[in-house]
Amino acid sequence: MNNRLRELRAAREWSQAQLAEVLEVSRQTVNAIETGKYDPSLPLAFRIAGVFELPIEAIFSAEEK
Amino acid sequence: MTDAVRTMTRRRSTFLMAMWALGAGAPLAALGWWLWTPLFYLGVLLLILGATWLLCVPMVSREPLSPAHRRYLRTFFPAMGGYVLAIFVFGFLQHVALPTWVMILVALLPVLPMIWVVVTIWRYTRESDEMEQRIQLETVYLTCGVVGLLAFAAGMLEMAGVYRFEGGLFFVLPAMFLIYGIAGWWCRRKYGLKGMC
Numbered sequence: 001m002n003n004r005l006r007e008l009r010a011a012r013e014w015s016q017a018q019l020a021e022v023l024e025v026s027r028q029t030v031n032a033i034e035t036g037k038y039d040p041s042l043p044l045a046f047r048i049a050g051v052f053e054l055p056i057e058a059i060f061s062a063e064e065k
Numbered sequence: 066m067t068d069a070v071r072t073m074t075r076r077r078s079t080f081l082m083a084m085w086a087l088g089a090g091a092p093l094a095a096l097g098w099w100l101w102t103p104l105f106y107l108g109v110l111l112l113i114l115g116a117t118w119l120l121c122v123p124m125v126s127r128e129p130l131s132p133a134h135r136r137y138l139r140t141f142f143p144a145m146g147g148y149v150l151a152i153f154v155f156g157f158l159q160h161v162a163l164p165t166w167v168m169i170l171v172a173l174l175p176v177l178p179m180i181w182v183v184v185t186i187w188r189y190t191r192e193s194d195e196m197e198q199r200i201q202l203e204t205v206y207l208t209c210g211v212v213g214l215l216a217f218a219a220g221m222l223e224m225a226g227v228y229r230f231e232g233g234l235f236f237v238l239p240a241m242f243l244i245y246g247i248a249g250w251w252c253r254r255k256y257g258l259k260g261m262c
Contacts, residue, residue, distance in 0.1 A: 025194040026131055032256045038196050 003060045006034040008052050023047055076125040078138055079118055085142065086115030089149040096156050103232030104156050110239050114246055121250065133192035140185040147178035179238060200252050207248035212241050 009019050009030075016034070020027040023044065032038035033048075040048065049056045073081075094108025130138070151174040158171050190201045216237060222228045230236075 026197065027128065028256070028258050029194050029196040032196055032258070035257055037255065037257045038199075041195050044195060 001039045001060055001063055002036070003033065005030070005048065005059065008054075008059065009034075012052075019051070022051055073130050073135065073138065074127045075130060075134075076122060076127050078130060078134070079125045080122050081142075083115045083118035083122065085145065086111045086118060088115075089145070090115055093149065093152065093156075096153065100156050101159060101232075103235050104152065106232075106236065107152070107239055110236075110243055114243050117246065117250075131193070133189055136192070137185055137189040140181060144178040144181040144185065148175050148182070151175035151178065196256060200249070200256065200258075203252040204245060204249045207252065208241055208245045211244045211248070212237065215240065 009016070016030045017027045020030045023030070024047075025044065029038065029040075033040055045056050045060060049059055052059065090108045090111030092108070093111060094105050097103065097105025097108050154174060155171055158168075163171070190198055193201065216233075219230050219233055223230060223233070
């Protein structure tokens with residue numbers, strides 16, 4: 001799954017640690033999502049969408065084959 | 066201890082765990098060499114675990130630990146200290162003629178701190194975020210698989226009369242901890258994380 005998390009976080013000038021605190025996950029989890037090594041669960045994806053006030057599909061998209 | 070744990074980083078905690086394993090492994094191996102062979106093997110297992118942790122130290126980040134990880138360490142160190150102490154007591158007393166009920170108490174003494182450790186790992190997993198829980202799931206599955214297969218193979222060799230593993234069941238739990246550490250390191254790599262726990 002592709003995502004725009006790094007881009008959206010950078011636009012708000014947040015560090016990974018700051019975003020992690022808001023999402024109540026570890027900084028490593030934010031990093032793993034940004035680098036595409038971990039796909040978040042649906043509840044976490046909704047939390048991320050809520051933080052950035054965007055629909056989920058504006059942040060996450062299916063990987064093109 | 067509480068302040069030290071509060072400001073502890075992942076790297077420092079890995080270093081302390083390595084020092085603990087090496088510090089406990091060396092006297093256990095020495096005592097085992099002198100008293101009881103399974104104790105020697107346990108000491109060697111701890112030395113391997115400690116050396117592996119020590120090799121991992123430079124790769125581990127200097128980030129502060131999460132509250133769940135701090136709570137885990139606060140319990141882990143005293144419990145493992147109690148385990149080693151109880152094993153020492155057992156090593157010294159096992160060849161002494163004692164009433165059966167005393168021997169049962171002495172033999173089961175090391176089990177008590179390990180119950181504490183198992184509960185602590187379970188609590189740590191429950192308090193962790195979803196990615197850590199997934200890593201723990203994969204780690205525990207690998208650990209159970211590897212230790213189960215090793216125990217099965219050892220049991221088959223014993224039944225065939227090819228080799229007898231002295232104190233075989235005694236090693237199941239230490240082997241689980243050793244494999245848990247290595248499997249944790251392996252599973253974390255996939256998510257871009259370094260370190261064993």
